[in-house]
Amino acid sequence: MMVLGCSASNGIEADLARELGTEAAKVETTRFPDGEIKVMVPDTGDNDVVVVQSTCAPQEKNIIELLFAADVLRGRKARVTAVVPYLAYARQNKSFRPGEAVSVDVVLEMMHAAGIDRLVTVNPHKVDALSRFKGALGLVDSEKRLAGSIKGRLRNPLVFAPDHGSLDMARNAAATLGCSYTYIDKRRDADGSVSITGTHGGDFKGKDVIIFDDIISTGGTIVQAAGFAYGEGAASVSAAGIHLVMADGAMERLRSAGIEKVFGTNTIPCDKAEIVNVSPDIAECIRRL
Numbered sequence: 686m687m688v689l690g691c692s693a694s695n696g697i698e699a700d701l702a703r704e705l706g707t708e709a710a711k712v713e714t715t716r717f718p719d720g721e722i723k724v725m726v727p728d729t730g731d732n733d734v735v736v737v738q739s740t741c742a743p744q745e746k747n748i749i750e751l752l753f754a755a756d757v758l759r760g761r762k763a764r765v766t767a768v769v770p771y772l773a774y775a776r777q778n779k780s781f782r783p784g785e786a787v788s789v790d791v792v793l794e795m796m797h798a799a800g801i802d803r804l805v806t807v808n809p810h811k812v813d814a815l816s817r818f819k820g821a822l823g824l825v826d827s828e829k830r831l832a833g834s835i836k837g838r839l840r841n842p843l844v845f846a847p848d849h850g851s852l853d854m855a856r857n858a859a860a861t862l863g864c865s866y867t868y869i870d871k872r873r874d875a876d877g878s879v880s881i882t883g884t885h886g887g888d889f890k891g892k893d894v895i896i897f898d899d900i901i902s903t904g905g906t907i908v909q910a911a912g913f914a915y916g917e918g919a920a921s922v923s924a925a926g927i928h929l930v931m932a933d934g935a936m937e938r939l940r941s942a943g944i945e946k947v948f949g950t951n952t953i954p955c956d957k958a959e960i961v962n963v964s965p966d967i968a969e970c971i972r973r974l
């Protein structure tokens with residue numbers, strides 16, 4: 686087995702190679718004068734190749750680069766396992782309004798068509814949304830590792846899920862931190878704004894609240910949840926996201942909402958938070974596959 690890293694692998698290929706006891710190499714990506722990309726995949730002679738590429742921004746370029754690399758490997762008759770630590774477009778898993786493309790379906794179809802036999806990804810937004818992928822799937826849950834990296838950092842923690850979708854993650858994180866958890870319900874309006882639609886108890890008074898979510902993008906979800914937690918008497922509020930997408934202005938929004946610390950993983954490069962390396966979880970998933 687050989688591990689290859691594309692340009693947005695964030696160094697995970699080197700960790701995986703170490704974990705799996707094999708070698709790592711880089712896919713070489715350059716640009717033509719008109720902006721199109723050119724991908725060169727080193728030929729190592731291996732017929733079992735793991736190729737790592739996060740599909741964070743710039744999403745389209747990173748997806749295309751992965752597809753091009755997979756196609757080269759398919760041409761060499763290799764079995765291709767794509768490790769996509771952050772899977773872009775996973776949130777557009779249905780037509781929320783008539784005429785909207787179900788983007789994740791298209792991305793998964795393209796990946797399989799390009800020659801990806803097995804897809805490994807970390808905490809996808811909705812597992813069901815991956816069912817359209819026609820190859821084998823490896824799903825990595827890294828909330829326990831993320832929670833483990835926070836353990837001991839908060840005096841009197843309470844885990845808080847900012848919507849029902851993050852409840853399982855919050856439950857697992859709370860088990861790791863040895864504390865209780867609660868959640869709220871949220872609604873996202875067509876203009877992207879977030880509002881709270883329901884609450885489910887929990888004693889916030891004097892607690893060091895840690896909000897757990899799969900993705901922090903604009904920060905809008907965390908801001909609403911933090912306002913609620915402080916309103917209920919929290920001593921401090923911090924945020925933990927598996928995928929720190931961090932759209933423009935997100936960190937400033939979090940700071941203005943009183944978020945003290947931001948924790949995340951290396952599925953997306955981010956230099957504004959405390960980061961834990963999830964490569965061991967990915968390696969374990971590949972071994973299981």
Ligand code: R5P
Pocket residue numbers: 776847848850851879898899900901902903904905906907
């Ligand atoms: C949505 O349901 C996800 O779990 C996240 O809550 C959401 O993607 C976060 O996005 P933002 O930071 O823009 O509110």
